[in-house]
Amino acid sequence: MKEIVSDSTIQKSYEAVVVGAGCGGLAAAAQLAAKGVQVLLLEQHNLPGGFGSSFVRGRFEFETALHMLVDYGPSYRMGSVRKFFENDIALDIELVEVPDAYRIIIADDGIDAVIPLGVEQFISAIEDAVPGSRPSMTSYIELCKEVMDALEYIGESKGRPDQKVLRAKYPRFLKTTAYSVEEVTRKFNIPDKALKLLYSYWMVVGPPPSRLNFTTFAAFMFRYMTHGSFIPRMRSHEMMTALDERIRELGGDIEYNSRVEKILVQNGEVIGIETAKGDRIETKHVICNASPTITYNNLVYPKEEVPQRAYQTINAREHGLTMFVVYLGLDASAEELGLDTYGYMITPFLEPDRLYENFYRLGSPTVQATVCMNAALPECSPPGTSIVFLASLMRPEAWASVRPGNYFALKNKMAKAMIEQFENKTGIKLSDHIEEIEIATPQTFARYTGTHNGVIYGYEPESWDWTMPRLASIQNEYYIRGLHFSGGFSFLCAGYSNSLLSGKMAANFTIKEMEKER
Amino acid sequence: MKFVKGNIRDLIAFLRLVPQRRKRIKAASASPTPSGPVNRLAHQLHPTSMNLVIREMLDETPTTRTFRLVADPESETNDLALFRAGQYLSVKCRIGDVLVSRPYSLSSSPLDALKRGFYEITMRKKEGGFFTDHVWNSWKTGTRIETSGPAGYFYIDPVRDSKDIVALAGGCGITPFRSMLRDITQNGIKIRFTLLYGIPKPDEIIFEEELAEMEQSAGGRIRVHYICSEPDQQWTGPTGFLSANTISRLAGEIVNKTFFICGPQEMYRYLESELASLSIPRRRLRWEACGEAADVTAYEGFPQEMANRSFDVTVQMGGAVHRLKAQSTESLMVSLERAGLAPPSQCRSGDCGICRSRLSSGEVFVIPDSDGRRAADRIYGYIHLCSTYPLSDVELIVPRSD
Numbered sequence: 001m002k003e004i005v006s007d008s009t010i011q012k013s014y015e016a017v018v019v020g021a022g023c024g025g026l027a028a029a030a031q032l033a034a035k036g037v038q039v040l041l042l043e044q045h046n047l048p049g050g051f052g053s054s055f056v057r058g059r060f061e062f063e064t065a066l067h068m069l070v071d072y073g074p075s076y077r078m079g080s081v082r083k084f085f086e087n088d089i090a091l092d093i094e095l096v097e098v099p100d101a102y103r104i105i106i107a108d109d110g111i112d113a114v115i116p117l118g119v120e121q122f123i124s125a126i127e128d129a130v131p132g133s134r135p136s137m138t139s140y141i142e143l144c145k146e147v148m149d150a151l152e153y154i155g156e157s158k159g160r161p162d163q164k165v166l167r168a169k170y171p172r173f174l175k176t177t178a179y180s181v182e183e184v185t186r187k188f189n190i191p192d193k194a195l196k197l198l199y200s201y202w203m204v205v206g207p208p209p210s211r212l213n214f215t216t217f218a219a220f221m222f223r224y225m226t227h228g229s230f231i232p233r234m235r236s237h238e239m240m241t242a243l244d245e246r247i248r249e250l251g252g253d254i255e256y257n258s259r260v261e262k263i264l265v266q267n268g269e270v271i272g273i274e275t276a277k278g279d280r281i282e283t284k285h286v287i288c289n290a291s292p293t294i295t296y297n298n299l300v301y302p303k304e305e306v307p308q309r310a311y312q313t314i315n316a317r318e319h320g321l322t323m324f325v326v327y328l329g330l331d332a333s334a335e336e337l338g339l340d341t342y343g344y345m346i347t348p349f350l351e352p353d354r355l356y357e358n359f360y361r362l363g364s365p366t367v368q369a370t371v372c373m374n375a376a377l378p379e380c381s382p383p384g385t386s387i388v389f390l391a392s393l394m395r396p397e398a399w400a401s402v403r404p405g406n407y408f409a410l411k412n413k414m415a416k417a418m419i420e421q422f423e424n425k426t427g428i429k430l431s432d433h434i435e436e437i438e439i440a441t442p443q444t445f446a447r448y449t450g451t452h453n454g455v456i457y458g459y460e461p462e463s464w465d466w467t468m469p470r471l472a473s474i475q476n477e478y479y480i481r482g483l484h485f486s487g488g489f490s491f492l493c494a495g496y497s498n499s500l501l502s503g504k505m506a507a508n509f510t511i512k513e514m515e516k517e518r
Numbered sequence: 519m520k521f522v523k524g525n526i527r528d529l530i531a532f533l534r535l536v537p538q539r540r541k542r543i544k545a546a547s548a549s550p551t552p553s554g555p556v557n558r559l560a561h562q563l564h565p566t567s568m569n570l571v572i573r574e575m576l577d578e579t580p581t582t583r584t585f586r587l588v589a590d591p592e593s594e595t596n597d598l599a600l601f602r603a604g605q606y607l608s609v610k611c612r613i614g615d616v617l618v619s620r621p622y623s624l625s626s627s628p629l630d631a632l633k634r635g636f637y638e639i640t641m642r643k644k645e646g647g648f649f650t651d652h653v654w655n656s657w658k659t660g661t662r663i664e665t666s667g668p669a670g671y672f673y674i675d676p677v678r679d680s681k682d683i684v685a686l687a688g689g690c691g692i693t694p695f696r697s698m699l700r701d702i703t704q705n706g707i708k709i710r711f712t713l714l715y716g717i718p719k720p721d722e723i724i725f726e727e728e729l730a731e732m733e734q735s736a737g738g739r740i741r742v743h744y745i746c747s748e749p750d751q752q753w754t755g756p757t758g759f760l761s762a763n764t765i766s767r768l769a770g771e772i773v774n775k776t777f778f779i780c781g782p783q784e785m786y787r788y789l790e791s792e793l794a795s796l797s798i799p800r801r802r803l804r805w806e807a808c809g810e811a812a813d814v815t816a817y818e819g820f821p822q823e824m825a826n827r828s829f830d831v832t833v834q835m836g837g838a839v840h841r842l843k844a845q846s847t848e849s850l851m852v853s854l855e856r857a858g859l860a861p862p863s864q865c866r867s868g869d870c871g872i873c874r875s876r877l878s879s880g881e882v883f884v885i886p887d888s889d890g891r892r893a894a895d896r897i898y899g900y901i902h903l904c905s906t907y908p909l910s911d912v913e914l915i916v917p918r919s920d
Contacts, residue, residue, distance in 0.1 A: 311548045
């Protein structure tokens with residue numbers, strides 16, 4: 001019936017194996033292949049992308065989550081991701097810039113403002129909404145710029161900055177980096193209402209300002225304001241497929257539906273991997289795009305090879321947030337419906353700690369981010385239709401008492417409440433136009449990626465656990481020789497850009513090690 | 519701002535970041551991290567596969583049979599995954615040297631699975647059908663079978679759909695509606711449900727008694743009408759096909775109703791034009807995936823001169839490269855299965871994307887109605903094997919099955 005031409009497209013041994021084709025894994029495999037390393041990328045799902053994917057319902061193709069690349073930038077102000085794509089791996093893809101504003105509605109405060117990009121525009125918009133806020137906001141944003149400049153300098157110095165230069169040119173970077181957003185921001189006497197508008201960004205990063213590391217927040221906000229954000233034209237799946245294509249062109253191998261079950265370790269060193277399909281592949285270098293939590297608990301084999309310290313490291317950290325997303329394919333155009341903005345943030349109040357508390361509760365989500373894809377990509381759905389999704393952050397613990405028997409009803413109830421909140425606060429009617437609806441819960445994210453507890457935000461970047469202390473502890477926390485991490489749970493903290501860049505970083509660690517071995 | 523808490527204090531705070539990190543790590547638990555509630559629930563809801571045992575079989579009509587399936591703890595399936603009325607299972611079978619799968623709607627209700635521990639699927643025996651011949655010959659009480667978890671999008675969504683449902687069933691397409699009606703009846707769901715059930719001959723009605731009982735007990739909210747295309751002399755009900763006229767006469771006002779449609783492919787082709795004349799908005803029409811095309815040459819765009827041609831297919835799959843023959847009128851999925859390969863497969867209608875594969879070279883025909891591919895996949899040369907037909911020699915990269 002069939003003849004076997006060859007049985008050896010996967011080799012028995014590779015210089016490096018990448019576990020998981022999420023953003024970080026794809027980037028790592030691409031970087032390794034570009035540097036001539038013989039690499040195999042293994043993925044449990046039948047698609048590349050991890051959280052960055054897409055799915056089709058009827059005549060709509062939905063983006064899986066609120067994906068925006070804030071570190072891509074326009075061609076005249078290239079961000080790190082664009083540099084990586086163009087200079088390191090020569091990826092052939094053109095991304096689209098997201099229109100530069102989002103609308104924020106804080107019901108209890110009567111705030112309904114459009115927040116634009118650009119430093120000057122941002123400060124002016126806040127001044128318009130909260131007269132008198134300009135001076136304090138201006139000096140605050142100056143500080144954010146100093147922080148961003150310092151990080152760029154550290155990046156350029158390849159992680160070995162001259163302490164003297166840091167102290168002389170960016171003194172306030174060092175002085176603020178051990179503190180939370182709240183501890184630093186408090187010093188500026190920003191009017192309360194303006195602070196709320198400023199704080200509308202925290203949810204993109206994770207924990208509330210009382211715990212969120214200031215540098216992480218400042219860098220994100222400033223980069224977003226100055227570089228804008230970019231998305232792939234055909235949802236994230238396009239970029240992931242382009243990366244897959246590029247890895248193969250560069251000589252890398254990729255296998256889907258091939259879950260790595262074991263990372264084989266002997267005497268503290270990686271010696272290979274084993275898949276659920278029974279492949280056993282020798283390698284001394286693994287880049288794992290699964291979180292350290294999943295890796296140490298489930299993948300490293302035998303278990304005795306996991307040092308106590310590794311468990312302590314993951315258990316000390318706070319696993320971040322997950323999401324609840326409602327995807328709508330509407331049978332009316334964005335213009336007909338009055339959806340004139342890409343992003344809407346809607347909340348009854350904006351007290352971060354109180355909002356974060358609410359993430360632990362099921363029921364009607366309090367704060368939601370709503371995106372109309374067509375505002376950035378008019379062609380993303382057929383003429384006369386539009387795509388909207390409504391997302392809310394959650395703590396996984398909220399789902400502890402949910403059983404299969406009440407799961408579907410709960411999903412529908414929460415989705416309905418979010419749609420109603422959007423309609424009530426914007427006056428834009430969606431519910432009469434729903435042609436397709438899909439709902440993703442933390443269970444959905446866990447199902448497709450295997451992430452611990454459905455978490456997509458990585459470990460929370462509190463000051464002791466943001467990128468700098470993570471990087472400064474690399475040697476200390478390097479528990480298994482040859483095993484590096486990429487993805488949202490690795491050094492660079494979570495986020496679309498960071499996950500991609502983490503792959504490049506992990507690949508470079510691996511390459512350096514290989515060079516030493518030679 | 520010159521400093522946060524004091525010049526020196528700020529620098530000390532900075533220098534203490536790493537020591538503070540070490541201290542926190544030292545203080546943390548050195549035991550494995552307990553797995554979370556989210557992963558547990560995800561696994562209960564969406565097992566990748568289930569091992570089931572046939573508990574009972576019941577002949578519904580001379581050509582249809584219901585199989586009652588229960589979990590098989592001996593093969594590590596302890597519970598049945600919950601589903602939404604209208605969803606299907608992909609049933610996997612080894613027939614000779616060939617591993618195949620077929621999607622079958624669950625005809626039982628979610629509550630049957632949750633409280634009474636069983637699923638039911640109801641099949642019609644096809645004359646000379648490769649799969650159903652095997653089932654009729656070899657499935658008995660006690661036979662073990664493997665299925666996917668529940669899948670599919672053919673269910674009533676309370677956020678999207680009207681509370682007034684019209685179901686158009688043809689022949690064995692009644693099965694998801696039996697599930698929906700049991701669900702409505704068992705849970706007292708407050709919706710109106712009008713079933714228009716088209717059958718060729720009067721003796722081909724499946725679930726007749728049960729449908730009558732559910733109709734009687736629903737106080738007017740459930741209505742069942744049978745429409746017979748080849749009636750005998752005793753038949754007193756409506757006759758013919760599910761025409762626009764028949765639909766409006768039996769279902770009443772069209773406005774604000776959601777239509778669910780499940781039946782054979784000929785019925786879909788007929789209904790498309792009939793429903794178009796009723797001007798029902800697209801969001802009010804829910805079509806169940808129709809399975810693999812019975813005759814690909816009937817689709818617009820299929821080059822007729824290519825019918826019944828045979829081509830070479832080179833398949834890279836699971837680390838090996840295979841070469842096999844494929845017919846232009848059979849989907850690549852079927853050709854690969856015939857050759858003894860078992861590509862991943864689930865909906866077999868072009869929708870679910872489980873069989874997404876890379877077309878490295880060659881020309882193919884993709885059925886436009888069943889082209890559920892992502893936009894980027896069309897550009898980068900990916901296909902869904904179950905809705906794709908070769909028009910030349912082709913080279914494929916196919917992921918291994920789950």
